[in-house]
Amino acid sequence: MLVLGIETSCDETAVGIVEDRFTLRANVIASQVELHAPYGGVVPEVAARAHLEALLPTIDHALVEAGCGLSDMDAIAVTSGPGLIGALLVGVSAAKGLALAHDKPLIGVNHLRAHVEVAQLEFGELQPPLAALVVSGGHTSIVALEKVGSGGESGDDGRFRQLGATIDDAAGEAFDKIARFIGLGYPGGPEIDRLARQGDPKAIDFPRAMLHEPGYDMSLSGLKTAVIRYLRRLEAAGTEPDLADVAASFQEAIVDVQVVKTLRAARDEGLERVVLAGGVAANTRLRARFAEACEREGLGLVVPSIPLCTDNGAMVAASGANLLAAGTLADLELGVDPNLPLAG
């Protein structure tokens, strides 16, 4: 069973091909990072234009990589939300064109669920009960997956139960905004990750909001404001900040919150392992701290390799394959939902 997955929700045009739910056959990404870099963030109209130009060549490239043709596919899967509406529409429209041309089933994929389900390509079937932390450019939430299997008749929907989420900024957004403020390139996450390696994570005691409050919600906008205020204070005093220390301390504060909240959720809810998902799961410090903490608490840890953490087409194909197995197909009227939630 072969599924082709198309991802155009944000700033990567990506196509993946997955065989029998677990085997990656192709994963091709045309990144737009350079187009958005001058603006320091993703510009929706620029993204939509670039997706349209990149999509056909990316599909071709993926088919060549997998050594197969469109007519070999059993379904065409595409991210239908959440994401930028104009960007999503390019992928969904193209997917419909492909599905129409070869009379193949169409599958609408939830981008966030795909971030989690991509782990099956490297670790096999996800083993519930588990907690997944989805940390990305637009989202930061902790969900539970308790049931085995893929949802059957009712489809996959509702597999994930929401435990907590940021009440303001997403972690990736905080990384990007702070990076922009201190003059690092875009996207900011990898830049801060790199710079932080030369800094002291304990140098500055930035706030960890809601850390000790019960529940699994978190707040990251106060942290962002605190970093900006700290830098302005130094500037006013004519002191050069040690940016590596700032980066390391800021990153540590974010990571602390993620680790504490996720492990608390896993412990309280009796979940046996943790899955890290989304672009920020590429963060070196986050990965290291989770490894340490899960080991200490006797929890399993599932962390996809870095190229499968940031946006990619393989994740859409993997999630699409699960939906196909569960019989959850879309029709040609499939719409896009910029605000599609991870858990219902």
Next chain:
Amino acid sequence: MLILGIETSTGQSSVALVGTDGVVASASLGVARRHGEFVAPAVQFCLRQAGVGADRVTGVTVGLGPGLYTGLRVGIATAQAFAAARDLPVVGMSGLDVLAFQVRHVRRLIAAVIDARRGELFWALYRAVPGGVQRQTDLRVGTAEQLAAELEATGEECLVIGDGLSRATHELDRVGIETFAAVPDAAHLAELARPRFEREETQRPADLLPIYLRHADAKIGWEARGRMQGGAAT
């Protein structure tokens, strides 16, 4: 020959299947502007009405704009993916050319106009020639005043055809120019494209690009990305 036409550059989308003897099937959607959900089911509807499968289509033509950016991308992405998947030749055409073609029997100077939003219009001027129309100018974007001034400066009698003319009624009335409300539609598009397929003046699907005529709005989408579970806009 069976040509699939898709036109989504204005508030009214349409899809048509055109054979050697004319329109075989067509579907159109009014001003609701849900292109995203309309186009693919409409293609399926036309194929079913014609009683043929996708494998019988021999070419795809699509409106390249100028017009509504999102709509254009929906039409072009669908058209080019369909064509690429079936290895079909494509022909991309401006909706302005299609509009002018719709009044090709008029002996006056023709101005084809499409709403550009933000208080502006897209337009180009045409003249009837044997077998169709010929574009006389570049594609332009500007205000209704600018359009009226350009037409007045020609010193000729003109007919203005297009969409979004309510925006320009006042200015055009003032200089005494007749207007005719219309949108480019897929059946006319396919008819106009048919000789190009016959002469094999076609393109490859990946060559199709919208005619934007304006630079992208350089506004970062923090708000658009700030979504339910994380990412309140700041």
